[in-house]
Amino acid sequence: MTRYIGRRLLSSIPTLVLISMVVFGILALAPGDPLGQFAANPDIPPEVRMNIRHQLGLDQSVPIRYVKWATSFLHGDWGYSFASRVPVDRLILQRLPTDLWVVGSSYLVAVCLAIPIGVLSAVKQYSLFDQLATTFAFIGFSLPTFFTGVLFIIVFSVRLRWLPFIYNVQVTDPVVMVKQALMPVGVLALFNSAALVRFVRSSMLDNVGQDYVRTARAKGLAHRKVIIRHVLRNGLIPVVTLLALGLPAVFVGAVITEQIFRVPGIGSLLIASIQNSDTPVVMAITFVYAILVVLFNIVADVAYGLLDPRIRYG
Amino acid sequence: MGQKDLSLLRRDLRNHRLSRREAIVRLMALGMSAGGISSVLAAATAQPARAAAAGGRGSSGVLKLLYWQAPTILNPHLAQGTKDFHAARICCEPLLTVNAAGVFTPVLAAEVPSRANGQVAADGKSVIYKLRSGVKWADGRPFTADDVVFTFQFIANKQTAATTYGTYVNVAKVEPVNPVTVKITFKAPTPAWYLPFVGEQGQVLPRHALDAYVGSNARNAPFNLKSFGTGPYVVESFRPGDLVVYSVNPNYRDPNKPAFSQVQMKGGGDATSAARAVFETTEYDYSWNLQVEWPVLQHMIAEGKGQLLTGAGGGVEQIYCNFTDPSKEVDGQRSSVKAPHPFLTDLKVRQALALAADRATIAKELYGLEGDATANILTTPTSLASKNTKMAFDIARANQLLDEAGWQKGPDGIRQKGGVKMQVSYQTSVNSLRQKEQEIVKAGWAQIGVGTTLKSVDAGVFFSSSPGNNDTYAHFYTDVEMFTSTFGSPFPASYMGRFYSGDPAKTIAQKENDWSGLDITRWVDKDFNAWYDQAQVELDPKKNADLWIKMNDRVVDQAVSIPLIDRKSVDSHVNSLDVGQNLSPFDSATRNIADWRRKA
Numbered sequence: 001m002t003r004y005i006g007r008r009l010l011s012s013i014p015t016l017v018l019i020s021m022v023v024f025g026i027l028a029l030a031p032g033d034p035l036g037q038f039a040a041n042p043d044i045p046p047e048v049r050m051n052i053r054h055q056l057g058l059d060q061s062v063p064i065r066y067v068k069w070a071t072s073f074l075h076g077d078w079g080y081s082f083a084s085r086v087p088v089d090r091l092i093l094q095r096l097p098t099d100l101w102v103v104g105s106s107y108l109v110a111v112c113l114a115i116p117i118g119v120l121s122a123v124k125q126y127s128l129f130d131q132l133a134t135t136f137a138f139i140g141f142s143l144p145t146f147f148t149g150v151l152f153i154i155v156f157s158v159r160l161r162w163l164p165f166i167y168n169v170q171v172t173d174p175v176v177m178v179k180q181a182l183m184p185v186g187v188l189a190l191f192n193s194a195a196l197v198r199f200v201r202s203s204m205l206d207n208v209g210q211d212y213v214r215t216a217r218a219k220g221l222a223h224r225k226v227i228i229r230h231v232l233r234n235g236l237i238p239v240v241t242l243l244a245l246g247l248p249a250v251f252v253g254a255v256i257t258e259q260i261f262r263v264p265g266i267g268s269l270l271i272a273s274i275q276n277s278d279t280p281v282v283m284a285i286t287f288v289y290a291i292l293v294v295l296f297n298i299v300a301d302v303a304y305g306l307l308d309p310r311i312r313y314g
Numbered sequence: 315m316g317q318k319d320l321s322l323l324r325r326d327l328r329n330h331r332l333s334r335r336e337a338i339v340r341l342m343a344l345g346m347s348a349g350g351i352s353s354v355l356a357a358a359t360a361q362p363a364r365a366a367a368a369g370g371r372g373s374s375g376v377l378k379l380l381y382w383q384a385p386t387i388l389n390p391h392l393a394q395g396t397k398d399f400h401a402a403r404i405c406c407e408p409l410l411t412v413n414a415a416g417v418f419t420p421v422l423a424a425e426v427p428s429r430a431n432g433q434v435a436a437d438g439k440s441v442i443y444k445l446r447s448g449v450k451w452a453d454g455r456p457f458t459a460d461d462v463v464f465t466f467q468f469i470a471n472k473q474t475a476a477t478t479y480g481t482y483v484n485v486a487k488v489e490p491v492n493p494v495t496v497k498i499t500f501k502a503p504t505p506a507w508y509l510p511f512v513g514e515q516g517q518v519l520p521r522h523a524l525d526a527y528v529g530s531n532a533r534n535a536p537f538n539l540k541s542f543g544t545g546p547y548v549v550e551s552f553r554p555g556d557l558v559v560y561s562v563n564p565n566y567r568d569p570n571k572p573a574f575s576q577v578q579m580k581g582g583g584d585a586t587s588a589a590r591a592v593f594e595t596t597e598y599d600y601s602w603n604l605q606v607e608w609p610v611l612q613h614m615i616a617e618g619k620g621q622l623l624t625g626a627g628g629g630v631e632q633i634y635c636n637f638t639d640p641s642k643e644v645d646g647q648r649s650s651v652k653a654p655h656p657f658l659t660d661l662k663v664r665q666a667l668a669l670a671a672d673r674a675t676i677a678k679e680l681y682g683l684e685g686d687a688t689a690n691i692l693t694t695p696t697s698l699a700s701k702n703t704k705m706a707f708d709i710a711r712a713n714q715l716l717d718e719a720g721w722q723k724g725p726d727g728i729r730q731k732g733g734v735k736m737q738v739s740y741q742t743s744v745n746s747l748r749q750k751e752q753e754i755v756k757a758g759w760a761q762i763g764v765g766t767t768l769k770s771v772d773a774g775v776f777f778s779s780s781p782g783n784n785d786t787y788a789h790f791y792t793d794v795e796m797f798t799s800t801f802g803s804p805f806p807a808s809y810m811g812r813f814y815s816g817d818p819a820k821t822i823a824q825k826e827n828d829w830s831g832l833d834i835t836r837w838v839d840k841d842f843n844a845w846y847d848q849a850q851v852e853l854d855p856k857k858n859a860d861l862w863i864k865m866n867d868r869v870v871d872q873a874v875s876i877p878l879i880d881r882k883s884v885d886s887h888v889n890s891l892d893v894g895q896n897l898s899p900f901d902s903a904t905r906n907i908a909d910w911r912r913k914a
Contacts, residue, residue, distance in 0.1 A: 047480075085392065086539065166598065
């Protein structure tokens with residue numbers, strides 16, 4: 001087991017190096033520069049622009065910049081944001097709690113909704129409940145968050161005036177804190193749970209027809225027990241994989257939803273940094289995301305083995 | 315009638331030395347129109363007594379500002395965009411502030427320097443500022459001339475990479491005469507003594523906070539995230555790219571101000587929802603730079619919960635004509651100065667294009683209160699706006715001009731001459747408003763037999779300064795292009811530099827200078843250049859102003875660039891907030907935040 005994990009970790013190193021090179025390359029090729037906001041302002045003379053580019057090290061060639069970035073990253077120095085001249089790790093850490101709170105709880109809500117709904121609609125296949133759940137899942141799945149987000153704002157903020165639509169971290173009142181998180185959490189939970197419901201349902205259906213289920217029923221177990229102890233436990237194995245693979249998103253935020261509700265998470269930091277060509281921040285976020293994805297892939301594989309004793313790691 | 319009479323009259327009115335009726339009689343005697351009179355009266359009487367907020371300092375609770383671009387740094391001289399200046403300006407102050415008309419008001423200076431009071435040197439080589447005495451920094455230390463000296467040292471050090479460096483290039487040295495007097499000496503005599511330390515680019519920094527952080531170490535200064543100054547508020551906490559929280563500066567010089575106990579500046583999102591937060595849900599008190607299409611904005615204003623705030627000087631949206639041929643490649647570049655444009659070098663063609671651009675429709679349908687149709691390139695400061703130019707939408711005259719120039723309509727309705735078809739490529743940035751403008755202009759040009767190919771480039775590309783990308787505005791690889799040039803200072807040298815070709819290798823955008831030259835049209839005009847050079851040194855304010863107006867008239871008469879819209883800065887606030895005269899194209903909207911208050 002340990003050897004397996006060690007081998008997986010080692011083999012992920014070249015993957016990560018390749019990812020970092022590709023991302024850096026794309027960023028270097030992308031147009032725009034950190035002074036883009038001053039573009040049409042002739043009061044910033046070309047000399048000043050050149051000087052600032054020089055101070056930021058942007059006048060060096062791409063390979064040199066990459067090597068510099070990579071070496072300092074390995075030393076734990078993620079560099080400075082061009083826009084705020086603040087160490088990148090500080091910027092990211094500052095936003096992590098908001099993401100854990102908003103995106104994390106949306107994930108939790110999604111799971112809590114999806115598993116019972118998925119199980120019930122599998123058990124009562126083609127019933128009215130199943131039809132409703134399926135409709136709900138397809139709506140949630142096919143409506144993009146930028147649409148549901150704006151729809152929620154218009155209904156709950158503009159028309160009904162129940163909820164604020166601008167997220168404010170300065171708030172200390174717990175009621176307001178929950179109120180302002182309701183819409184972003186709702187939008188994300190709707191989207192995430194929709195996919196999960198379908199997944200849980202089909203995974204349950206795969207198991208319901210298995211021989212061991214018939215055996216369990218034959219030995220006289222109650223219907224409820226059969227479903228919960230046998231079918232659900234086995235049905236959840238692939239779901240756990242899916243959940244583990246989705247977890248990195250909790251740490252990196254939800255780009256679009258954060259932008260709509262002005263949630264100061266890592267996702268909105270990423271978008272703003274891309275717009276400002278703030279390379280060090282974009283590099284750090286995308287790379288951390290890459291690391292998390294690789295890590296959680298390993299976690300998913302390991303969890304699979306723990307849940308299903310039939311799987312052995314050679 | 316002189317401006318002086320008017321201001322005297324206004325003062326008397328305000329001090330109740332003059333009744334409204336008397337004022338009207340006098341104004342009429344001075345030959346003023348009814349509209350003019352009402353505006354004088356309104357201006358004089360609308361000025362409320364701003365002496366104190368109703369309940370004194372900090373009594374009005376929390377003020378919430380919404381900026382759809384989030385501030386990322388609070389050191390004004392390291393600002394990355396307008397929003398950073400606005401955020402810094404809540405705590406830091408310049409020596410003078412200036413409005414759209416170019417009128418100065420002292421902030422940290424005791425009075426406005428002038429030739430009359432002897433503070434502006436007659437030879438244009440220096441200016442002396444007397445500073446307001448008894449001013450303290452927010453941490454209680456005294457503010458002195460030494461801080462002004464330091465601010466210059468901070469900016470002038472190239473390693474600091476200050477974005478305001480350009481404003482201070484002509485400053486040779488700044489020295490204290492005594493603790494409350496500072497002397498600024500220029501490298502070359504200049505009429506623009508008012509560039510350094512004025513407006514948002516002139517905010518003074520405390521030496522004791524930044525002394526150890528001059529040069530490349532500037533990025534490590536704690537001040538960048540927790541700035542403080544002599545202004546009404548100090549930064550309490552700052553999350554870059556999200557939220558700034560300010561609290562009252564306990565050492566602010568006016569004991570009754572500011573009115574709010576806390577200011578929150580929230581950033582991020584988009585302009586439309588920022589407008590919604592004021593006009594529809596009133597979650598926020600003030601919202602900045604509402605670049606929202608007029609029909610949408612109009613709909614929100616109609617809710618009646620907030621006020622639209624417009625100020626002159628948002629820049630001029632214009633169509634630049636390319637004097638070089640964008641389709642011919644010479645020495646590895648298109649639009650080369652060596653290849654003149656096949657038809658845009660013909661004055662009559664450019665004039666015809668200008669006459670067929672329907673700016674009135676653009677202004678009415680797309681801008682509404684957000685901008686006016688204009689005939690001028692130079693509109694701000696308003697004192698420099700030319701009155702000699704005329705705006706016309708005249709298809710018949712445009713057709714006549716093209717006929718005279720020998721361009722005949724072909725079978726497809728497009729004019730041609732000597733095998734050259736008048737097919738114009740017209741680029742701008744991706745922006746739904748701009749794409750609609752393009753359509754209106756294209757429709758006008760179609761009526762005079764000019765074919766138009768529209769092109770839109772992502773704003774990030776279009777406005778970038780990357781030499782490797784052919785789609786930037788400076789490469790100008792199309793026949794005409796449209797964008798807004800903004801005014802940064804009341805001295806329009808850099809703004810009008812767009813048309814200056816006095817040092818062609820440097821000023822004309824081309825491959826040899828990585829397209830960094832400001833003259834993107836590649837227009838060369840000896841008279842314009844001579845006037846431009848003269849305006850740099852002409853010390854007489856009246857003559858200097860005349861030169862700028864003459865330059866504007868030349869650009870307009872020659873139709874080098876077709877001005878469309880004199881844009882306004884557009885902010886908004888909820889009905890309960892009183893922000894006074896806060897908007898200025900040369901200073902931040904937060905410049906007078908000490909006076910902001912809740913209406914009773």
